[in-house]
Amino acid sequence: MxxxxxxxxxxxxxxxxxxxxxxxxxxxxxxxxxxxxxxxxxxxxxxxxxxxxxxxxxxxxxxxxxxxxxxxxxxxxxxxxxxxxxxxxxxxxxxxxxxxxxxxxxxxxxxxxxxxxxxxxxxxxxxxxxxxxxxxxxxxxxxxxxxxxxxxxxxxxxxxxxxKDGFKRQKRNTDYPFVEKFSELHLTYALDGYTGFGDFLTVGDDYAESGGPAYSVAIHLTFIDPRYDNVMFVYHFKSLRSDTPDDPAGKFAEALQGMMATVNGPNSLVFESEALAEFRSLHARGHFPGLGYVKKLSMQHHIETLAHYFTTHKR
CATH class of the missing domain: 3.20.20 (TIM Barrel)
Structure with missing residues (x-):
């Protein structure tokens, strides 16, 4: 659970x-x-x-x-x-x-x-x-x-x-690696005697009242990799520019383009969630919905990914 x-x-x-x-x-x-x-x-x-x-x-x-x-x-x-x-x-x-x-x-x-x-x-x-x-x-x-x-x-x-927090928050979006391990807790919690597990989604445990200016825009997208025993990893798709806090819409477009290049690849492991479909729609329309909405889609994709995993694998 x-x-x-x-x-x-x-x-x-x-x-x-x-x-x-x-x-x-x-x-x-x-x-x-x-x-x-x-x-x-x-x-x-x-x-x-x-x-x-x-x-x-x-x-x-x-x-x-x-x-x-x-x-x-x-x-x-x-x-x-x-x-x-x-x-x-x-x-x-x-x-x-x-x-x-x-x-x-x-x-x-x-x-x-x-x-x-x-x-x-x-x-x-x-x-x-x-x-x-x-x-x-x-x-x-x-x-x-x-x-x-x-x-x-x-x-x-x-x-x-x-x-357990799987999201390794960085002070600057530019410091995130392209991809890193997120968690294996969905695989091990029962082995360790727990009846359930949880995380802080793609936000992390660190709390701040509000975010600072976004010099770089990052989109966080989790996926489960069957090549590594179904461990969960997370992509960090970052904008190309990070010199000023200006033009968040343009920087979102840059990060989104990087996401599309990955999820449209022939070997993509990212689950085709409703949230991912919305990211595709934003890319096709060239629309920036605001960073809060982007965070919402990232969290929703994380939920959908785990829901799909547990409906296709016996607990």
């Missing part, structure tokens, strides 16, 4: 909303960490998930963004719109700054939403495991990066999901 982790900016939420049926059909469960004070986009994304009879996990105590120090609006949205919806569950993010009392307090406030714990630097594993044992049930545990195996040992009898 795949758990893509989204930080809830505009185009991340649009990606979820527009792919809600696709996610539901293959049993993919998005984890959404709200980072914007305006929750209208989150509400629309969750409504689409519910309409598709899918599932989502909403982080109720985000680490980043406008709601980091006041997450009450998230709890209010869940109570007003999704209290009776089993499709939407709460995620309690356990960071290094939290102690056991913080974790339990957040859990108990959201207990009606079938909460999961997302482990991201929390230290009091034994005490938390004892608390969960007293509560009973088999609540899923989500580990953001593998971390300490001794820590995870305390939760070995519970369903466990591993979220």
């Amino acid at each position: 795949y758990f893509p982790y989204f930080r809830g900016k505009q185009f991340e939420l649009i990606t979820i909303r527009e792919n809600a049926q696709r996610l539901a059909d293959v049993g993919f469960i998005p984890i959404i960490e709200p980072v914007r004070e305006n929750l209208a986009g989150l509400d629309r994304a969750l409504a689409a998930i519910c309409a598709a009879d899918g599932q989502a996990v909403v982080v109720v105590n985000p680490m980043y963004g406008s709601l980091r120090n006041d997450a009450e609006p998230i709890s209010s949205l869940l109570e007003e719109k999704y209290l009776l919806r089993s499709n939407v569950s709460a995620g309690v993010l356990l960071t290094a700054e939290m102690d056991l009392s913080d974790a339990i307090a957040c859990y108990e406030v959201h207990e009606r939403y079938n909460p999961s714990f997302l482990h991201a630097g929390f230290a009091e594993a034994r005490a938390l495991a004892n608390f969960l044992q007293e509560k009973g049930g088999r609540r899923g545990q989500i580990f953001v990066d593998e971390g300490d195996k001794l820590y995870q040992r305390h939760f070995s009898r519970l369903p466990r999901v591993l979220i």
Whole structure:
């Protein structure tokens, strides 16, 4: 089972909303960490998930963004719109700054939403495991990066999901190689005793409120390579120019031309997704839709690629 982790900016939420049926059909469960004070986009994304009879996990105590120090609006949205919806569950993010009392307090406030714990630097594993044992049930545990195996040992009898960042973010788009390994977690998660896996798609775990000026435009496109035991790789198609932040449309056209040269080749391994079809349409029309839209297509292609893999390979 795949758990893509989204930080809830505009185009991340649009990606979820527009792919809600696709996610539901293959049993993919998005984890959404709200980072914007305006929750209208989150509400629309969750409504689409519910309409598709899918599932989502909403982080109720985000680490980043406008709601980091006041997450009450998230709890209010869940109570007003999704209290009776089993499709939407709460995620309690356990960071290094939290102690056991913080974790339990957040859990108990959201207990009606079938909460999961997302482990991201929390230290009091034994005490938390004892608390969960007293509560009973088999609540899923989500580990953001593998971390300490001794820590995870305390939760070995519970369903466990591993979220691992496969996207090696660079400070400058010009620094990306043409192609590099992304992940093999979709192949190995079950071998390591996990019931599911996730990643941060083609955005990565590094968080920034907004991007800086684009001296170079890069389009990130994942693919699965059967020549290497179905490991996932990622292409970074970059613009030819990177000297000034001017002409993002022209630079997008340069990066897109590089993509077309690769995906139209006779030995292309890139899945012919709906997102790729849209890239082809943009190329044919010579249209620049904006960098946020490009990011959305990249994320959608990643979802489609994994959906195709799991529908054509036994889990």
